[in-house]
Amino acid sequence: MTDFFSKSRITARAGYSRWLVPPSALSVHLCIGQAYAFSVFNEPLTRVIGIAAPAVDDWKLTTLGWIFSLAIVFLGLSAAVGGKWLEKVGPRLTMFVAACCFGGGFWLAALGVYLHQIWLLYLGYGVIGGIGLGLGYVSPVSTLIKWFPDRRGMATGMAIMGFGGGAMIGAPLAVWLMDHFKSAVSVGVMEAFIVMGGLYFVSMMIGALTIRIPPHGWQPEGWVPPKVENKMITQNHVHIDQALKTPQFYLLWLVLCLNVTAGIGVLGQASVMIQEMFKGSVTPAAAAGFVGLLSLFNMGGRFFWSSASDYLGRKNTYFVFFVVGACLYALIPGMGQVGNVALFVILYALIMSMYGGGFSTIPAYLADIFGTRYVGGIHGRLLTAWSTAGVLGPVLVNYIREYQIGQGVAKADAYNVTMYIMAGVLVLGFVCNLLIRPVHEKHHMKYDEFDELDGAFPRETETEGEQK
Template sequence: MSITVSDAPDFFSRERTVAGPAFNRWLVPPAALAIHLCIGMAYGFSVFWLPLSRAVGITQPVACPADLGFFGSLVATGCDWKISQLGWMYTLFFVLLGCSAALWGGWLERAGPRKAGLVSAACWCGGLLISALGVYLHQLWMLWLGSGVIGGVGLGLGYISPVSTLIKWFPDRRGMATGMAIMGFGGGAMIGAPLADWLMRYYASPTSVGVWQTFVTMAVIYFVFMVGGALGYRVPREGWKPEGWTAPATTKNAMVSSKDVALEVAWRTPQFWLIWAALCLNVSAGIGVIGMASPMLQEVFGGRLIGVDAAFGALDAGQKAQIAAIAAGFTGLLSLCNIGGRFLWASSSDTLGRKVTFAIFFVLGFVLYASVPTLAEAHNVLLFVLAFCVIISMYGGGFATVPAYLADMFGTRMVGAIHGRLLTAWATAGILGPVLVNYLREHQLAAGLPNAEAYNQTMYILAGLLVVGLICNLLVRPVAARHHMAEEKADVGGARVTAVAPNASVTPAGATSAVSPAVVFAAWAAVGVPLAIGVLITLQKAVILLH
């Protein structure tokens, strides 16, 4: 029976992304970075809060009537939004990220990374356009729906889309591969926030703060990059392995399995929930500190940051402005450590092992959190900053290492879907960490403690969370053989690459000729140059602190 063109897989299908023999696997990481650097702007959305809080008044916020109810504030056009209302977009980002990754992780494995990347681009950039219309019409609900909900779905799909693909391309360097991609999510704000600030100043006028125009411009830019990244995704053919590489014998490391576990089985195992708890506790401690980094440095050291022996509350407006600039440099430095930690810790885990790497996070983290009050009391700014740089590097490192940890435990076939379910730990930590830090601080201040000591108890409690995380990590054992997928059922969930009929009109990328090194260089330059610019801008801010 002859096979016509209509029998060929759809262009967006997983089968059409199967790479040919000559494909260069180093083209896949920049494709992943192109998407992660765009959706990583979610970390930098606070740059919009102040301009949006005076979108009506332009120079000064116009207060809403005191009797305006919740639903009235969603559609009010004559008064400005509060920053607390806008902040719900940030909360929705990470709640929807975890939920959408958990809900559609299995679909991603069946549909393939190209289709998931394109849907992510449509949701993230479409959400920005809806938000732009919401700003133009001054409808708060449109911002929540556009960027918060629809954009949050795009975040989830974009975040997990490269994970299983990169792990399959780099079985010899799982941690490094996922570290390269997830590093981009941490770096997205370093590029996007300065770009957004420049665009808002460019578009600002006597009648507009320039936000809706900035949303439209960034949506177009991000769509080009994300579509380019999605179309650049390729999956290896069945049985592919790096040239000259031999899979290590499983008996050498019982914590690395060559067997696969189905999604619906994996998330019911003790290993899944122990790793879930370990990630949640590591992230809870780190994200709570990130949210309070700037005020913490200012309140703990006060005037000593500028050579004045005075508490924060005793400083005048000019002195407070000086230390605010120093605190901004501290925040920028933490961003660099977040990014660097994602790549360095994940790469190191290829040698150390995933379980040992997480154990380092918890043991070293416990020591550092517990020592922070002592460093603050000793007024040692340098060691205080260094301690938090290491802490935040491990926060980022946990995100980048955990996909490889899951691949070690449950195999590579369904790791993207399993990772999606695990990201509900992030959504939980996004609520637990900031609430814990903020409310403990308020409790300490209400008890009469000075601002400089308000964080001491918080640091000890966060250190205690890491002890619980260490116990969870130590309890992780290899998955029992009864949970492994049988060979004849290895295509459960549609994750196996389906062979394409020989007469079908499908030409895998790289099937006929080797990829030119110039193409690889250009792909890396497309993502590397913007990332380098973002790093330089952040370093300029950090120099103020180091000086």
């Protein structure tokens, strides 16, 4: 069994097409992307006892909101801890564990619904499922970067686009299953959890069984590595633990955190925001369509911007995110004041495309700065920025809005200050991105001969600078 999960077992043979790897990654990311659609369960979960209407002992929305929050927190924590393990054992075992955790999390949550024990939902979907999210998120990324050294941005965009689009499958699937199983004694959530846990486990296992890694030293036929003159793309590697000792890691952490903070805060309030800013002009149904459109741009932006970064450069791509994004946020209050719904929607769609693009471009940025050898583990540790932003963004939007309304500001104008603050957040991100420089040679590794296939870590010896 140990050999089945080993790196030697999944190392591709000569002639293997690298284009068979992205479907393996997508089979995982399209599953775990369901997390963005968990909110469709919230309202039915408030009626588990009352069925037709909430009963006295039913859960409140505020209680249920912690399920998603826990999942995102443990996504970041498990990615940070499991990233180094991924580099040692390879993607197959990591994806297998992710499938067990994510599918098993649904099943444990189903037991929590059956017994009406909220702590089982917290533990099941929030903690165990969140661990599956984190391991599943980072598992294919470093593999794709190694298969596509000539198109790092496009490669990561293909996988992470799946995470952005997972809700487009998960939401209608969940609604259909709940409608199918609902009855006079059930809202259908428990049964939907059981089925979805099984479906996602099988799909993620397909990814785990079909994933392959390139042989050590493999390069695409006819590809010439970038010239050394491009200082922002290193030809060296930085050990995962050494990366934490560099200022570049913390600057990139801030770059991701600030970009995500600006986007995720308004994403969670998008439906309410457009209805309040254009009261009477936008119906709830139209607001739902607006949210769906933002999801499309979130997903499409992940592939478009990461692919574009192969030509623009990763640093320049983030400059676009921060400069254009700050301008768009500053323009939004004006759109509400003049009542221009169409332009408001266009501005937000562009913002969401860059929000998604920030997620998919960061792994390639890390590979450029730290090398590809440990990019999966470094990426996992950097995802703690997502967990931080997942709390910081909504808190900024929600509390500032409540404060504004409490001061007598009309709901339609309660988001104006928030938009300007988000523009300022992106300006800060611009400064952090500006400060990023190539990693000093003292952090580079020098490899002796080592066996890439058995997962052994190369021995770190003297640095390039010491040799000189």
